[in-house]
Amino acid sequence: MTDDATAANRSCDQNPISGLPLHDLAGFTHRWVDAEGIRLHAVEGGHPTGPAVVLLAGFPQTWWAWRKAMPGLAERFHVIAIDLPGQGHSDRPHDSYDTHTVASRVQTAVTALNVSKYWLVAHDIGAWVAFSLALKYEEHLHGVALLDAGIPGITLPDAIPTDPDRAWKTWHFAFHLVPDLPEKLLAGRERDYVDWFLKVKALPPNTFDSAEIDHYAAAVAAEGGLRASLAYYRDAAESARRNHDALGRQHLTVPVLGISSSHGSIPDMAASVSPWAENATGVVIPHAGHFIPDEQPDAVVDALTAFIDHERVG
Template sequence: MTDDATAPSSSCDQNPVPGLPLHDLAGFTHRWVDAEGIRLHAVEGGRPAGPTVVLLAGFPQTWWAWRKVMPGLAARFRVIAIDLPGQGHSERPRGGYDTHTVASRVQTALTALDVPKYWLVGHDVGAWVAFSLALKYEERLHGVALLDAGIPGITLPDSIPTDPDRAWKTWHFAFHLVPELPETLLTGRERDYVDWFLKVKTLSPDTFDGAEIDHYAAAVAAEGGLSASLAYYRDAAESARRNHDALERGHLTVPVLGVSGSHGSIPDMAASIGPWAANATGAVIPQAGHFIPDEQPEATVKVLTAFIDYERAE
């Protein structure tokens, strides 16, 4: 992928996935930090003294999913996008992909980055992790925004629909759970698989160009990325169990924003999250499918900024 950004990279010798091209975003710097024995990749920029906004992407993407949103947020906030374990240029551990274990690693990374308290934003699998992180570390958060995600045990349906008009949105949850078969079928064909997700789950199938599809496919294919991506789904039952264990001790009190796309996977994120959160509000972004930050980046910045401003004024 080419771009005209010239932002410097730091500590590239710490990059655990050196074979994957590393793309820069103007005004942002790459960092790698230790997170309970593995290295996580963070991309940081914006106003150092401003409120911190942390961004977590989902399947089959990397931190690059936020590239259109980050400059808009950076005008007012310190912005940190993190590759989750197994994602992008973060290390690919052999286990520990339930969202509570991942949340602990993300929080450790943020502590290493000197982030005492922050606003958390997650999309897709990133929202899975964000929800569990809010349950574990609510005192570290000002608020959390969850974008179009079927969160295990929370907004994820108990059964996969068989109606063809709906099944295409969630069929992959069951497929990813099957041991070994997805790797057998997808190894060497990662680009075809990623291409399907990025085109079918957007309102406009030309949202992603060929270079972007190449980037995400290469990240999934690189050095255990496919197995790591699947591991989030294979550990989803454990994520759901730990979510419910935590919720038995108390519901979320931190402000929660549920963001849906007008043509996304979860029609009303706020209603889905509401039973588990004392302060949940919602927003629907028009003309967007599942990949909201890519499809409507300006609207995403506007919704997130309004959420932060409103809660800070309370």
């Protein structure tokens, strides 16, 4: 991890999560902004006059999931990685983790950072939020890229498969929905749980080193992080309902790029969202599992750059 940014590049006094280390990325600055009564943590850098690209991560990660891709994107783009509510160094409210409520908070945060229109890029649970945000705030988006995510009511299957060859990818959705039991089983064992997800769902076995696993586990264990992580799954039915209500009025009109991987959870993201999107294209990243930005960051940067360039010219 790089911790070489100067003291001027951080705002530790604003850090709402006491005891959780704040890691720096060279060339980027930590920011905290008010988002409808809670503080969201953002990491901002890159080309200040370039097109804005906003990044959202998923479970069990934080903005740090994008650390390998951010320098490449920063060469041409104004890059902002945001910790969702409950992630990393953002506040962990006690309720309202349905993706439309979270999307509203993310949009408020982006507006507070003086970005009026942007490209939205999101993975896993971040893609849940991004889909809902695109339905609510299309006027603020140039386009959206969704990476390997089963989105509630859209690409998330209604039933969990029992075939062992497939069940390992989705079994946790049902487990996280059970009241109280996950907390009882996982409290104090957050590192073991995070370690399983990161190692099993990544294709290269050495994708995550011990320090990175420690980082994500600490974020889940700190001050309501486990409760917040589970809350996204427990509010998934409400997220699905609100997605369906919104889709009854209109489909996605912004360009959508579905980014899949050779060994991920959703074989064809573009096909899975195309019934609800007027302009959906896709790309498959080879030699990658679920954690595509960690496993193949250069390929992700290339795919996003090509998508943005194509849509800007078009």
